Amino acid sequence: MNAREASLFSILTAAPVVPVLTIESVAVALPLARALVAGGLTALEVTLRTPAGLDCIRAIAAEVEGCDVGAGTVLEPRQLEAAVEAGAKFLVSPGASPNLISAARDAPIPFLPGVATAGEAMTLAEQGFTALKFFPAEPAGGTSYLKAIGAPLPEIKFCPTGGVGPKNAADYLALANVICVGGSWVAPADAVSQGNWTRITALSREAASLG
Numbered sequence: 624m625n626a627r628e629a630s631l632f633s634i635l636t637a638a639p640v641v642p643v644l645t646i647e648s649v650a651v652a653l654p655l656a657r658a659l660v661a662g663g664l665t666a667l668e669v670t671l672r673t674p675a676g677l678d679c680i681r682a683i684a685a686e687v688e689g690c691d692v693g694a695g696t697v698l699e700p701r702q703l704e705a706a707v708e709a710g711a712k713f714l715v716s717p718g719a720s721p722n723l724i725s726a727a728r729d730a731p732i733p734f735l736p737g738v739a740t741a742g743e744a745m746t747l748a749e750q751g752f753t754a755l756k757f758f759p760a761e762p763a764g765g766t767s768y769l770k771a772i773g774a775p776l777p778e779i780k781f782c783p784t785g786g787v788g789p790k791n792a793a794d795y796l797a798l799a800n801v802i803c804v805g806g807s808w809v810a811p812a813d814a815v816s817q818g819n820w821t822r823i824t825a826l827s828r829e830a831a832s833l834g
């Protein structure tokens with residue numbers, strides 16, 4: 624395993640759950656990140672689905688101790704470069720195009736590419752990416768699919784995301800080829816809009832205890 628992959632494994636195995644955060648306003652980025660870190664979740668994926676996403680990454684990277692902030696929904700090399708410049712510690716995508724893979728191979732930070740099939744996983748493993756996001760986990764086949772992939776491909780590890788929550792996270796985490804799970808459930812939109820950081824820390828603590 625190369626140093627970049629080793630750093631990705633270290634970021635992703637520090638806690639069992641990676642919060643997936645789609646943040647509308649940079650004003651909530653810092654209290655939200657601090658609430659999650661206080662509960663024990665330390666790898667935070669901030670998606671680039673909102674105009675504020677990049678500034679949220681920049682703010683969290685600069686101000687919040689004890690966490691690794693990553694950029695999610697990285698779809699093209701231009702976004703990858705912007706995320707690195709903003710201070711992201713890792714990159715996440717829902718799938719992997721040849722252009723994105725090529726840019727990620729030259730990037731200074733690690734990349735967690737999305738896959739939904741054994742063939743996609745094998746293609747990325749050939750290129751040195753051995754921790755992959757299984758997305759969208761539940762619609763793509765859930766725990767039974769991931770378990771079946773693990774039989775012929777035991778070296779490839781996954782972070783299932785998409786439809787993962789308190790009811791099924793432990794089932795995913797019990798699989799030998801799962802190193803963590805991702806999900807938005809630890810930062811519900813209503814709690815974020817109300818500034819209910821206490822609730823988010825409680826959800827984070829429950830999620831952190833799944834490990």
Ligand SMILES: O=C[C@H](O)COP(=O)(O)O
Nearest residue numbers: 643785786787806807808
């Ligand atoms: O990257 C991920 C998803 O949007 C998170 O999915 P979720 O809301 O089902 O947890």
Ligand SMILES: CC(=O)C(=O)O
Nearest residue numbers: 695696715716717737
């Ligand atoms: C869904 C996903 O993988 C992402 O937003 O990065």
